[in-house]
Amino acid sequence: MPETTPPSPRPLLLQGNEAMVEGALYAGCRFFAGYPITPATEISEVMSLKLPALGGTFIQMEDEIASLGAIIGASLAGVKSMTATSGPGFSLMQENLGFAVMAEVPCVVVNVMRAGPSTGLPTHVSQGDVQQARWGTHGDHPIIALSVSTTWECFALTVKAFNLSETYRTPVIILSDEVVAHTREKIVLPRPGELQVLERPRPGAPPEWFIPYEDTPRGVPPLPAFGEGYRYHVTGLVHDVRGFPTERPDEIAPLLNRLFRKISQHFHDIQMVEEYLTDDAELLVIAYGSVARSARRAVADARAQGLKAGLLKLITLWPFPRRLVEPHLGRVRAVLVPELNRGQMSREVKRVNQGMTKVETLNRIDGKLITPGEILARLQALSGK
Amino acid sequence: MEKFGYAQSQKYDTYASRLMPREEFFTSGHRSCQGCGEALAVRWVCKAIGKDAIIAHATGCMEIVSSGLPQTAWMHPWIHVAFENTAAVASGIDAALKILARKGKLAGAPPKVVAMGGDGGTSDIGLQALSGAMERGHNFTYICWDNEAYMNTGIQRSSSTPFGAMTTTSPPGKESIGQSTWKKDMVAIAVAHNIPYVATACPSYPFDLYFKVKKAIEMPGPAYIHVLSVCPTGWRSATDLSVRLGRLAVETAVFPLYEVEHGRYHLTVEAPRLRPVKDYLKPQGRFRHLREPELDFIQRMIRARYELLLEKCRQPYGEFATVPFTPEPEQEVA
Numbered sequence: 001m002p003e004t005t006p007p008s009p010r011p012l013l014l015q016g017n018e019a020m021v022e023g024a025l026y027a028g029c030r031f032f033a034g035y036p037i038t039p040a041t042e043i044s045e046v047m048s049l050k051l052p053a054l055g056g057t058f059i060q061m062e063d064e065i066a067s068l069g070a071i072i073g074a075s076l077a078g079v080k081s082m083t084a085t086s087g088p089g090f091s092l093m094q095e096n097l098g099f100a101v102m103a104e105v106p107c108v109v110v111n112v113m114r115a116g117p118s119t120g121l122p123t124h125v126s127q128g129d130v131q132q133a134r135w136g137t138h139g140d141h142p143i144i145a146l147s148v149s150t151t152w153e154c155f156a157l158t159v160k161a162f163n164l165s166e167t168y169r170t171p172v173i174i175l176s177d178e179v180v181a182h183t184r185e186k187i188v189l190p191r192p193g194e195l196q197v198l199e200r201p202r203p204g205a206p207p208e209w210f211i212p213y214e215d216t217p218r219g220v221p222p223l224p225a226f227g228e229g230y231r232y233h234v235t236g237l238v239h240d241v242r243g244f245p246t247e248r249p250d251e252i253a254p255l256l257n258r259l260f261r262k263i264s265q266h267f268h269d270i271q272m273v274e275e276y277l278t279d280d281a282e283l284l285v286i287a288y289g290s291v292a293r294s295a296r297r298a299v300a301d302a303r304a305q306g307l308k309a310g311l312l313k314l315i316t317l318w319p320f321p322r323r324l325v326e327p328h329l330g331r332v333r334a335v336l337v338p339e340l341n342r343g344q345m346s347r348e349v350k351r352v353n354q355g356m357t358k359v360e361t362l363n364r365i366d367g368k369l370i371t372p373g374e375i376l377a378r379l380q381a382l383s384g385k
Numbered sequence: 386m387e388k389f390g391y392a393q394s395q396k397y398d399t400y401a402s403r404l405m406p407r408e409e410f411f412t413s414g415h416r417s418c419q420g421c422g423e424a425l426a427v428r429w430v431c432k433a434i435g436k437d438a439i440i441a442h443a444t445g446c447m448e449i450v451s452s453g454l455p456q457t458a459w460m461h462p463w464i465h466v467a468f469e470n471t472a473a474v475a476s477g478i479d480a481a482l483k484i485l486a487r488k489g490k491l492a493g494a495p496p497k498v499v500a501m502g503g504d505g506g507t508s509d510i511g512l513q514a515l516s517g518a519m520e521r522g523h524n525f526t527y528i529c530w531d532n533e534a535y536m537n538t539g540i541q542r543s544s545s546t547p548f549g550a551m552t553t554t555s556p557p558g559k560e561s562i563g564q565s566t567w568k569k570d571m572v573a574i575a576v577a578h579n580i581p582y583v584a585t586a587c588p589s590y591p592f593d594l595y596f597k598v599k600k601a602i603e604m605p606g607p608a609y610i611h612v613l614s615v616c617p618t619g620w621r622s623a624t625d626l627s628v629r630l631g632r633l634a635v636e637t638a639v640f641p642l643y644e645v646e647h648g649r650y651h652l653t654v655e656a657p658r659l660r661p662v663k664d665y666l667k668p669q670g671r672f673r674h675l676r677e678p679e680l681d682f683i684q685r686m687i688r689a690r691y692e693l694l695l696e697k698c699r700q701p702y703g704e705f706a707t708v709p710f711t712p713e714p715e716q717e718v719a
Contacts, residue, residue, distance in 0.1 A: 063469060
């Protein structure tokens with residue numbers, strides 16, 4: 001067997017954006033539509049180089065509305081698709097994002113967050129789009145949003161995002177930020193097969209028996225590609241199990257409930273956190289994205305000083321991993337939520353907390369990263385020593 | 386000198402630079418790259434616009450380099466708007482000025498409304514807003530700075546990038562020759578909106594540019610001017626060639642200078658003998674990968690398009706039936 005095993009891949013020095021491209025290609029993404037925007041442009045640039053060589057297609061669209069529109073079309077035609085943008089472009093994508101939720105189109109949308117609102121600070125870091133990722137598009141809808149904090153996560157979580165998107169037929173948002181996107185780190189890319197790559201559910205029934213939006217035990221109806229012989233209707237209107245617009249209350253509620261249920265009954269698969277020294281922690285830092293890197297260092301420094309600190313890094317931001325956060329809240333003395341906004345995620349922590357423990361915030365909105373020193377100082381203050 | 390308008394200019398065969406206004410409305414000290422053709426164009430356009438104007442400017446190179454804290458290079462009231470809606474904001478300004486004039490709250494002539502954007506902000510993301518504003522007939526002038534790619538984010542292709550050009554999202558290689566589509570004809574799109582004045586211009590021909598802008602500003606109704614702005618950074622050309630490259634673009638008929646007044650085509654700068662397109666492509670690094678077949682294709686295509694343009698200029702009738710736009714007479718407020 002040694003002859004057939006490819007040699008161990010060499011370590012690479014990649015920035016987050018490049019690792020995201022590698023992750024997407026690993027997961028089988030063969031279509032990318034994008035529009036230049038700082039700090040996400042590198043994803044488009046590397047995609048335009050790499051996709052044609054793999055038989056894929058890169059298109060630069062005329063704006064972000066069109067970018068998401070193109071990947072919705074490509075995904076329905078049967079190809080794994082992705083787009084990448086930053087805050088202003090993400091705002092333009094909201095309408096199509098809602099369409100992808102309603103029509104259950106698998107697609108991956110990367111938002112490399114920069115400081116806003118509007119044009120904001122194009123070259124500076126922020127985490128201001130966290131609540132937008134949840135509630136940006138109108139209407140009551142479920143959404144999956146993952147947050148990355150290292151180059152490896154840019155790779156691995158992009159693969160995971162495609163898996164979630166294909167398995168649950170839903171758009172998945174990856175929230176990166178300027179620091180993660182442009183930080184170069186050593187990474188060893190896994191060989192094909194080392195990470196799990198999942199495909200969308202395909203219909204088993206013959207075309208004449210096929211009911212496109214019929215409920216299944218998993219809540220996810222199978223999705224044939226256009227042209228495979230299965231007839232189905234795709235619409236952003238509320239539709240019945242056959243995909244045609246309906247106004248009957250007994251058909252509206254089951255559809256919308258199923259959209260939520262297909263996510264909520266798979267929380268164990270979707271919700272991810274990473275724990276660092278949390279077992280005996282009295283002070284817990286809950287962080288995500290680039291801030292989690294500062295927090296990890298601060299926790300290590302705090303431990304060196306004898307403070308029992310721990311870090312709970314959120315990987316899945318939406319749906320909020322309540323069942324993974326709640327047990328910690330019940331036993332720590334205080335929680336610190338550092339983030340690069342005015343407290344978008346600490347709201348969520350406070351909502352789940354319900355007075356169990358003290359929740360403090362540490363916010364920075366000046367385009368600079370929160371340093372380990374700032375977090376350490378707050379941890380020292382919280383410990384009362 | 387401010388009043389030295391287009392009509393005046395027609396009486397003279399030659400213009401001297403000292404006849405141009407001395408006032409600078411786009412001042413020095415901005416942070417554009419060395420040899421920026423766009424900054425040169427903005428300076429001349431702002432001279433031509435003159436005092437009393439409001440400018441809406443899309444996101445782009447010129448917004449970044451000219452308005453960084455704590456200075457601004459703009460003497461006019463100036464709004465930086467989001468990428469896609471420059472023309473929409475200009476429409477709002479125009480509508481508000483009309484209301485103020487109607488209520489008698491505007492003393493003197495109303496300020497001129499000018500919208501500006503790059504080629505991406507005009508022909509890609511801003512096309513919808515521009516089309517809407519031209520269709521509604523707002524009294525404004527739209528000026529497109531065409532440096533033929535998204536230079537601000539680091540040279541990505543736009544629909545205005547010429548065939549064969551290398552950009553970071555149209556990389557040439559074994560399977561690709563760079564940009565694989567022909568440049569979008571924004572002038573034809575503007576003409577198709579039946580607007581009174583459309584023109585192409587280039588800062589290498591400053592007097593031509595100056596009087597075209599004057600004419601566009603003086604003309605009631607919407608006007609569109611497409612300005613070729615040489616970008617040494619993105620075109621991979623020497624910074625001291627900016628003005629010459631603009632001239633070569635015109636002399637090779639890659640970018641002919643003409644105007645379309647009420648649908649009538651008129652060539653404003655005539656090249657006596659066309660130079661081969663290679664002369665224009667060669668100094669630019671973005672075309673260095675092109676070989677003989679592609680160069681030949683570009684040459685034939687440029688020639689064919691130029692012949693078509695000359696044909697349009699010879700036509701005794703306009704591109705569309707139209708009569709000059711007459712604004713409503715101002716109501717006297719007692």
